[in-house]
Amino acid sequence: xxxxxxxxxxxxxxxxxxxxARVKVACIAALMVTVVLMPTYPLALAGLxxxxxxxxxxxxxxxxxxxxxxxxxxxxxxxxxxxxxTAGGERLWQAGPxxxxxxxxxxxxxxxxxxxxxxxxxxxxxxxxxxHVTLKAMRRLRVPSAAVQILAFSYRYIFVLLDxxxxxxxxxxxxGHGRAHGLRKLRSLGSxxxxxxxxxxxxxxxxxxxxxxxxxRGEVKTLDxxxxxxxxxxxxxxxxxxxxxxxxxxxxx
Amino acid sequence: xxxxxxxxxxxxLAGSGVATLGLGGALLWRADAQKIPRVAxxxxxxxVASLVHVPMGPTSAHLLLTGLVGIIMGPLAFLPILFGLxxxxxxxxxxxxxxxxxxxxxxxxxxxxxxxxxxxxRSVRFKGSPFxxxxxxxxxxxxxxxxxxxxxxxxxDESFVGVAWVVFIAHQPLAVLEGIVTGFAAxxxxxxxxxxxxxxxx
Numbered sequence: 001x002x003x004x005x006x007x008x009x010x011x012x013x014x015x016x017x018x019x020x021a022r023v024k025v026a027c028i029a030a031l032m033v034t035v036v037l038m039p040t041y042p043l044a045l046a047g048l049x050x051x052x053x054x055x056x057x058x059x060x061x062x063x064x065x066x067x068x069x070x071x072x073x074x075x076x077x078x079x080x081x082x083x084x085x086t087a088g089g090e091r092l093w094q095a096g097p098x099x100x101x102x103x104x105x106x107x108x109x110x111x112x113x114x115x116x117x118x119x120x121x122x123x124x125x126x127x128x129x130x131x132h133v134t135l136k137a138m139r140r141l142r143v144p145s146a147a148v149q150i151l152a153f154s155y156r157y158i159f160v161l162l163d164x165x166x167x168x169x170x171x172x173x174x175x176g177h178g179r180a181h182g183l184r185k186l187r188s189l190g191s192x193x194x195x196x197x198x199x200x201x202x203x204x205x206x207x208x209x210x211x212x213x214x215x216x217r218g219e220v221k222t223l224d225x226x227x228x229x230x231x232x233x234x235x236x237x238x239x240x241x242x243x244x245x246x247x248x249x250x251x252x253x
Numbered sequence: 254x255x256x257x258x259x260x261x262x263x264x265x266l267a268g269s270g271v272a273t274l275g276l277g278g279a280l281l282w283r284a285d286a287q288k289i290p291r292v293a294x295x296x297x298x299x300x301v302a303s304l305v306h307v308p309m310g311p312t313s314a315h316l317l318l319t320g321l322v323g324i325i326m327g328p329l330a331f332l333p334i335l336f337g338l339x340x341x342x343x344x345x346x347x348x349x350x351x352x353x354x355x356x357x358x359x360x361x362x363x364x365x366x367x368x369x370x371x372x373x374x375r376s377v378r379f380k381g382s383p384f385x386x387x388x389x390x391x392x393x394x395x396x397x398x399x400x401x402x403x404x405x406x407x408x409x410d411e412s413f414v415g416v417a418w419v420v421f422i423a424h425q426p427l428a429v430l431e432g433i434v435t436g437f438a439a440x441x442x443x444x445x446x447x448x449x450x451x452x453x454x455x
Contacts, residue, residue: 006344029350036259036266036351071347075257079416086415107412114259119346126343146281146289150336153293154300158340161301186430190437193302193318197325197438198446200294208290218286 006068006122007131009060016058016128020232021137027239028054028125034243035117040253041106043246044113050242051120058124065123072119076112083108131155132220140226145218152220153204161200168192255338255356256402258349261409269354277335277357284329295326295333300340303347314427320394320435323364324371324387325449330364331357355405363397366390371439375450383443384436391435395428 010017016024035047055065084092087104094100126134132152139148169192177188284292302318323330335357341347348356367390374386399421406417442449 032258033351036349037263068346071345072257075255082416082419083412086419087412088415089412101412103412107410111257111259115257115349118258118349118351122343122346122350144278144281146284146286147277147336149289150293150296150332151339153290154296154333154336154340155344157294157297158300161297162304165301183433186433187437189305190434190439191441193298193321193434194438194441194445197294197298197442198449200298201291201449204290204294208287 006126007129007134009058009064009127010130010133012059012128014057014059014128015231015235016054016124018231019128019235020226020228021129021133022140022226023228023232023236024128025125025134025137026141027236027243028121031239031243031246032118032121032125034246034250035121036114037250038110038114038117038246039250041110041113043249043253044110044117046249047246048113048117048120050246051117054124054239055120058128060123060127065120068123069116069119072115076108076115079108079111080105136220136222137226139219149218157200157204160203161196164196164200165192168195255341255348256352256359256405258351261352261355261405265355265405265409266351269358270351271354273335273354273357273361276331276361280329280332284332288329292326292329292332292336295322296336296340298322299333299337303337303341314424314430316434317360317395317398317427317431318391318435319360319364319398320367320387320391320431321438323367323394324390324435324439326364327368330368331361334361334364359401359405360398362401363394366397367394367435383439386436387439388432388436390432390439392428392432395424395431399424399428 031050035044035051038044038047084100084104085098087101087107089101089103091099092102092105129137135148135152135155138151139145172188172192299318299322302316302321305316306314319334322333326333335353338348338353338356338360342350342353370393371386371390374383374389403417403421406413406420
């Protein structure tokens with residue numbers, strides 16, 4: 001099974017990995033909102049170029065990125081097939097009942113550029129620091145404590161649940177359930193999901209009580225702390241300037 | 254079922270974002286700190302379920318389980334779905350960060366319908382079987398999500414009408430599948446650990 005390992009390359013050394021996570025998350029989020037709203041092809045391409053540039057700076061390997069963006073690419077492919085056939089309006093090309101709409105084709109292209117640009121920006125934003133550091137940065141950016149706790153706990157539980165599920169699957173296979181088909185398979189899947197819930201709900205409640213008994217009050221305290229250096233501010237200013245330029249050009253276009 | 258980044262216009266993104274922040278914020282504000290582990294566990298459950306692929310004719314689809322989340326979480330059902338989608342967007346680039354509001358609403362609100370249906374089932378002591386109400390909850394939640402998705406897409410841009418229909422029809426088998434799995438899960442939970450459900454349904 002494919003594990004969520006977005007921060008696999010957080011240890012590499014680049015201006016992005018060295019950037020203060022608080023400034024990084026806030027600035028890239030602003031840039032992301034801008035690139036998804038680019039109204040024309042040249043601007044959407046410019047957004048994509050900025051995103052690709054930042055990705056290149058981060059030194060995250062291209063093969064890793066490709067595996068992770070396959071869902072978005074599939075989605076773009078789906079749009080590129082369906083939209084031109086269904087959008088209507090001026091016809092670019094026609095064969096019998098099948099007509100390719102100019103507007104559909106251009107909308108699908110524009111959406112794909114924006115979607116890919118936004119998704120590429122996730123890597124510089126989330127992939128250049130360990131996940132817990134990013135969460136801590138979010139907390140400093142005034143994201144409510146309960147929200148950060150939920151994200152932190154559920155990130156941890158994902159791995160617990162995957163382990164547990166793997167164990168249950170091999171137990172089921174050992175008992176000969178593995179080759180069930182149809183309704184029988186769905187039945188064992190439903191029971192397994194129920195079992196997974198029952199077991200892990202108990203466990204998480206125990207863990208939480210144990211943490212509370214040891215003084216956990218909802219804030220995780222760590223020794224390392226953020227320090228804002230001049231370089232962090234300069235990088236932030238650059239990214240915000242790029243976002244502002246794109247936004248201004250978008251409004252004028 | 255997700256809408257990706259870059260599809261919807263700013264107005265819809267902003268409106269749904271504000272609604273999601275409002276609803277999520279209100280639930281977080283009102284929720285007891287004791288509920289955090291349960292919400293977090295359900296969040297990862299929702300996330301992990303999306304990694305389970307079930308065969309569906311020639312292709313396969315992944316489970317959504319919004320109905321089951323609704324049954325288990327009751328009034329807080331919106332939170333695991335919202336945070337699950339956040340994790341999917343951040344860790345898997347599945348869905349989109351700027352489209353989070355829309356996706357959370359289209360998938361989170363139907364979870365409440367599932368909860369209501371299952372509650373109704375409990376109140377009549379499951380005439381028939383928990384399976385029937387589990388099925389209705391699971392199937393209904395996905396169906397309602399599809400209806401909401403279709404409304405959003407149609408409303409966003411008239412050229413999306415065709416795409417919206419294709420998505421709506423292509424996901425109908427998944428809705429039935431979800432219903433069956435949720436039904437079996439409900440039977441299991443009622444038999445093995447009725448306490449898990451009790452909390453939300455008394």
